[in-house]
Amino acid sequence: MNANELADAMEIRASIRRKATSRKSVTEGANDRLADQLDQAAAMLRQQQAEIEKLRSWVEMLVEVPFFNEIDHYRGIPVAILRKAQEK
16 A cells, blocks of 8 residues: 555545544534544645655656766765756
């Protein structure tokens, strides 16, 4: 199971909790705090997964860049990263 699949499962579980007519929060029309937390956690998982994918694409791009081993000794940063940052 990956992060997005887990987020889907959490959202489904939150939806089930909100629809259960036997729950006091449903009959009173109140918020279900646990369901809200499940939705928040699912959203956070999706955001983190998107960030991971973005970083992974950067790493893949940098591996393909020549001169990756050159280091800007003043900043301690690989020259390839500096070049890519300047392009954007």
